[in-house]
Amino acid sequence: METKSDSAVPTIADVARRAGVSTATVSRCLNDPSKVQPATREKVQEAVRALGYTPNFGARALVAKRTNTVGAVIPTMDNAIFARGLQAFQEALHEQGVTLLVASAQYQPDFEEEQIRTLLARGADGLLLIGYERGPEIYAELQRRGVATVVAWAFDPNSPLTSVGFDNRKAMKALAGAVVARGHRHIGVISAVTASNDRARDRVSGIKEVLAEEGLPVSNLRIIETNYAIESGRYAAAELLSHTPRPTAIMCGNDVLAAGAIREVRRMGYRVPEDISVTGFDDIELAEICEPPLTTVHVPHRQMGHRAALALLQMIREGQAAPSIELKTELRVRDSLGPCPTS
Amino acid sequence: METKSDSAVPTIADVARRAGVSTATVSRCLNDPSKVQPATREKVQEAVRALGYTPNFGARALVAKRTNTVGAVIPTMDNAIFARGLQAFQEALHEQGVTLLVASAQYQPDFEEEQIRTLLARGADGLLLIGYERGPEIYAELQRRGVATVVAWAFDPNSPLTSVGFDNRKAMKALAGAVVARGHRHIGVISAVTASNDRARDRVSGIKEVLAEEGLPVSNLRIIETNYAIESGRYAAAELLSHTPRPTAIMCGNDVLAAGAIREVRRMGYRVPEDISVTGFDDIELAEICEPPLTTVHVPHRQMGHRAALALLQMIREGQAAPSIELKTELRVRDSLGPCPTS
DNA sequence: AAGCAAAATGTAAGCGCTTACATTCGACAC
DNA sequence: GTGTCGAATGTAAGCGCTTACATTTTGCTT
Numbered sequence: 001m002e003t004k005s006d007s008a009v010p011t012i013a014d015v016a017r018r019a020g021v022s023t024a025t026v027s028r029c030l031n032d033p034s035k036v037q038p039a040t041r042e043k044v045q046e047a048v049r050a051l052g053y054t055p056n057f058g059a060r061a062l063v064a065k066r067t068n069t070v071g072a073v074i075p076t077m078d079n080a081i082f083a084r085g086l087q088a089f090q091e092a093l094h095e096q097g098v099t100l101l102v103a104s105a106q107y108q109p110d111f112e113e114e115q116i117r118t119l120l121a122r123g124a125d126g127l128l129l130i131g132y133e134r135g136p137e138i139y140a141e142l143q144r145r146g147v148a149t150v151v152a153w154a155f156d157p158n159s160p161l162t163s164v165g166f167d168n169r170k171a172m173k174a175l176a177g178a179v180v181a182r183g184h185r186h187i188g189v190i191s192a193v194t195a196s197n198d199r200a201r202d203r204v205s206g207i208k209e210v211l212a213e214e215g216l217p218v219s220n221l222r223i224i225e226t227n228y229a230i231e232s233g234r235y236a237a238a239e240l241l242s243h244t245p246r247p248t249a250i251m252c253g254n255d256v257l258a259a260g261a262i263r264e265v266r267r268m269g270y271r272v273p274e275d276i277s278v279t280g281f282d283d284i285e286l287a288e289i290c291e292p293p294l295t296t297v298h299v300p301h302r303q304m305g306h307r308a309a310l311a312l313l314q315m316i317r318e319g320q321a322a323p324s325i326e327l328k329t330e331l332r333v334r335d336s337l338g339p340c341p342t343s
Numbered sequence: 344m345e346t347k348s349d350s351a352v353p354t355i356a357d358v359a360r361r362a363g364v365s366t367a368t369v370s371r372c373l374n375d376p377s378k379v380q381p382a383t384r385e386k387v388q389e390a391v392r393a394l395g396y397t398p399n400f401g402a403r404a405l406v407a408k409r410t411n412t413v414g415a416v417i418p419t420m421d422n423a424i425f426a427r428g429l430q431a432f433q434e435a436l437h438e439q440g441v442t443l444l445v446a447s448a449q450y451q452p453d454f455e456e457e458q459i460r461t462l463l464a465r466g467a468d469g470l471l472l473i474g475y476e477r478g479p480e481i482y483a484e485l486q487r488r489g490v491a492t493v494v495a496w497a498f499d500p501n502s503p504l505t506s507v508g509f510d511n512r513k514a515m516k517a518l519a520g521a522v523v524a525r526g527h528r529h530i531g532v533i534s535a536v537t538a539s540n541d542r543a544r545d546r547v548s549g550i551k552e553v554l555a556e557e558g559l560p561v562s563n564l565r566i567i568e569t570n571y572a573i574e575s576g577r578y579a580a581a582e583l584l585s586h587t588p589r590p591t592a593i594m595c596g597n598d599v600l601a602a603g604a605i606r607e608v609r610r611m612g613y614r615v616p617e618d619i620s621v622t623g624f625d626d627i628e629l630a631e632i633c634e635p636p637l638t639t640v641h642v643p644h645r646q647m648g649h650r651a652a653l654a655l656l657q658m659i660r661e662g663q664a665a666p667s668i669e670l671k672t673e674l675r676v677r678d679s680l681g682p683c684p685t686s
Numbered sequence: 687a688a689g690c691a692a693a694a695t696g697t698a699a700g701c702g703c704t705t706a707c708a709t710t711c712g713a714c715a716c
Numbered sequence: 717g718t719g720t721c722g723a724a725t726g727t728a729a730g731c732g733c734t735t736a737c738a739t740t741t742t743g744c745t746t
Contacts, residue, residue, distance in 0.1 A: 009488050011732055022696045027734055037694060052484055057464040058401030059732035062701045077445070078426045079628075087421060090447065097462050102420070102445045104433065118442050121400040122465070141395060145352050151514040230628040263632040285422075285573040291634035354702055365726045370704055380724060402702035405731045687746100694741065701733085716718070716719085 010051040019047035024129045053244060061123040069099045070148075070312060071119030072128040073112055075197075077104045079228060079256045080284050082130070085152065088305030089128060096313055098125075100262060108229065109196045113138055120145060126312045132159060133198040148315035152308045154199055155326045162315065163309040164325045168199045171329040172206030172251075175279055178295075178331060179249050180214055183340030185275065187211075188240035188247035189223040190233060190257045200225075200253050201283065207251060222247060226257070233260020234267075241268060241276070248276060248340045255280035255287045255296055260289050262336060273338030283332050292335035300327050352474060373398060376472055404466040412442045413655060415471040416455055416461030419523060420447045422599045423627050425473070428495065431648030432471060439656055441468075449588075450570065452539045456481055463488060469655045471495060476541040477610035479502035495651045497542055498669045505658065507651040507668045511542045514640045514672040515549030515594075518622055521638070521674060522592050523557055526683030527620065530554075530591035531583035532566040533576060533600045538591040543568075543596050546624060550594060565590060569600070576603020577610075584611060584619070591619060591683045598623035598630045605633050605679060616681030626675050635678035643670050 016023045021040060024148065028035045029044040036044070047053070061067045070093060074082045090100045101119060105112035116138060119127060126148035139161075142149050151163040179187065189207060192200035209219055222240055226232040233252060240247055253256035258280030262272055265333070270276045272292055280287055280296035287294040304327055311322040359366045364383060371378045372387040379387070390525060391397070404410045413436060433443045439491045444462060448455035462470060469491035482504075485492050494506040522530065532550060535543035551561055565583060569575040576595060580603065583590055593608070595601035601623030605615055613619045615635055623630055623639035630637035647670055654665040 012734095013732080015704075023733080024735075025695060028695090031734080035694080040694080052480075052487070054460055054464045056405070056466075056732050057461075058404040058466055059701090061401040062399070062405060062703090062732080063734045065701085077420065078430060079423055080421065083421045085448075087447075100446075102447075103443075103447075104430075106430075117397055118400075121397050123399075123401055144395070230632055232594075233732075259632050263634075266634075286629070289573055289602050290632075291606075291609075355704095356702080366703080367705075367727075368725060371725090374704080378724080383724080402731085403704075405702080405733090406704045408731085608710050689734090690743100690745085692742085692744100694739100696739070697737085699734105699736090703731085704729105707727085709724100709729100711722100711724075713722095714720090 009056075010053045012053070012055065014051055015044065015047045015053050018051065019043040037151070050086035054086070067123040067125055068097060069101060069122070069124050070128065070316075071101045071116075071122070071124040073103050073105050073115045073119065074130055075077060075105055075107045075112075076228065077102075080286065081228070081254060081256065081282055082153075084284070085305035085308075087301040089309045090305075092306050092309030093313070098313065107193070107197070109258040110133060117140075120147060126150070126316045128155075128308060131198045132156060132161065132163070133165065133196055148312055150308050150312045150315070150322075152304055154202075155324065157324065159324075160321075162311060162321050162324050164304055164311055164327070165326045166299060166304075166329045168202035169206040169209070171299075172203040172281065173210050174329075174331050175281070175295075175297050176207040176210035176251065178333060179251060179277065179279060179337065180210055182249075182277070182337065184247075184249040185216060185340065186220050186245050186247045186249075187222075188237075188241070188250040189221055189234040189252075190250060190261060191223060191225050191233065191253040192228055192257075193225045203253055221320070228254060228256055230256055230260035230263075233257035233261075234264035237261035237264040237278075238268065241270070249279070249337075250276060250341070251279045253281055255282045255284050255290075255294060258294050258296070258336075259286050259290050262292075262294070266291075272336055275341060277337045277340075279337055289330070290336065294332075295334045295337035296332050298330040298332045300329070303327060348598065349426075352399075353396045355396075356400065357394055358387065358390045358396050360501070362386040409502065410466040411440060411470055412444060412465070412467050413469040413471065414444045414446065414459075414460045414465070414467040416446050416448050416449055416462065417473055418450045418455075419571065420445075424571070424597060424625055425496075425601065427581065427627070428648035428651075429643035429644040432652045433648075435649050435652030436656070441634050441656065448554070450536070450540070451644065452477060455627075459485075463490060468659045469493070471651060471655065473497075473616070474541045475499060475504065475506070476539055484664075489662070491655055493655045495657070496645055498667065500669070502667075503664075505654060505664050505667050507647055507654055507670070509642060509647075509670045511545035511673045512549040512552070514642075515546040515624065516553050517672075518624070518638075518640050519550040519553035519594065519676050521624060522594060522620065523553055523559070525592075525680065527590075527592040528683065529563050529588050529590045529592075530565075531593040532564055532595075533579040533593060533604060534566060534568050534596040535571055535600075536568045546596055556627050571597060571599055573599055573603035573606075574583060576600035577607035578603075580604035580607040580621075581611065584608065585611070592622070592680075593619060594622045596624060596635075598625045598627050598637060601639070601679075602629050602633050605635075605637070609634075613664060613681055618684060620680045620683075622680055630675070630677070633679065637675075638677045638680035639675050641673040641675045643672070646670060 010333040103115040155165040224236040280294045283296045283298035446458040473496045498508040537544040567579040623637045626639045626641035
């Protein structure tokens, strides 16, 4: 024998009844306390507490058209690549009373689309997306719904979309420059799958450009595409080193792959960097505990997350696009990169 | 000059109008197509497509009381500890058409509570929580709302809550046994902060129990609590090694701390494991690329995530608690653990 | 003490959807 | 042709909330 009032989830009407006021007053109390008399406020708050009332989010969103929620769709949660940036993003949002919902798309375009729609249907006021590349229908949909959107982890001044990120190509060019400057001529590349991943593609083309500028044939590059995982880095490294001429440097699309690569290179009996140099990208914590520590591109993850949040909040509030922000990356030269061995 | 029909987000009424049917038919078409004539279905689907209609989630949840959504609140997204398990969890849910929402609580009880409430307000049908320890009000609230809940990453046969996990104490005892068996008598421990973290606490007490069983004084243990980060592992290791008598083994609360510890131990000029042994917990990918590879406790993360999902779905569907599942952990003895140096 | 504007509160209309119930339709038996 | 019945569709009532508007109360001024 359950009575409506004590078993079910309390509604605003229950609170109103208990406090002896109307539902409107309760609502005001919750949304803008300054609009109600302190004495009334007290009564309502007590009722809320006693009942353990939480406003039904769906109902609220239905009428208010504002959810104070933003969504982020990231390619993967499997490793720490996005962790730090997302963390900063969330912190900045939370400070403003906005909740972050995270969904992982597992590097699958279809799945990403599905996740975006899920977030939209849930009424996300804004969206954080990684990289530019996705179908035009999605962008059309976002625009039609007037959902504020920020692209991170990439930067393209020519895109109409607001982005807070860095130029992947430029960043990788700087690193590749450092590798080539040390005399390396045969370079193995372990990249993420470049189909539908503009960041991975930009990084690879950064390397190619450097080679071209140095007058080196692109055939000196051996590229393997694989998914982002330590294990994959190991396999790919083993594969690269089995070819002739053997590369003297292995450049990886991120630190995770590089960590695997270093491990495998050493397991095969080569020294790093005396025999083979290895580089990463991202400069996550992992880079520093590699043996030897990884030469990589430092990405200002926290700053990126923080500024992306501010840009997004601004867009939501003002209802119009904010300017894109280009962040600077930095070379971090550590022991995993050395001069090309003289053969 | 925007017309209602083309600029705004389409509603079920727009679809109904365009298809020349009632909203009820559209709804049926979406929720149970078999209830609708194929010809009608066709018309509706075409209208849906043309309008780019997506049902408003809030409205649907408001009336249907079912969201096909489950939430997971994890302590951190900063490292990969929960990544693999969560991945498997999500995969299993997705297979059944259920969406996963993830929130991070950053190891802060208050924040966790807030995140849980957020998920509840959003109508999550079920919840995945990590570890048992949290305030009783939360549990009361969950019960009152009838939200299916599964606790993972821990296992306690005496708890009324359904859990899918492993016995942290037992697992750590096995590892500590292996350490003690190799002659180590002075052991440094780097643990997560144990306040409001039952898993960390259980692991530490596992170590203590082994010492007690071996008749060794607990004072042989030097314990440092810190947050889960590679850097923290480094600092803690440096601190531990500065004491006399210097521990010959450092047992860490997880692989992330251990990775930092190994790095620091070697940086200080000690050899691992000849001078100092180091152990971890979790057996994430990181463990294998440490130098030397980490001796650790293997946790069946994917299996845990998968079975947690099944248990949760079952609970949601049947409306009653499912039996808890204890998963077995395994010792992974790798090179970071060696015999105690004879001094 | 009366009058009035401002502040506080109440009333009630929907937001977009599902679903119980009512209605219409068509196929079939007679 | 009529009657019957199940299938297909429509009608309309809310779900829990916010908010425009109406009403009451409060605190002043005169």
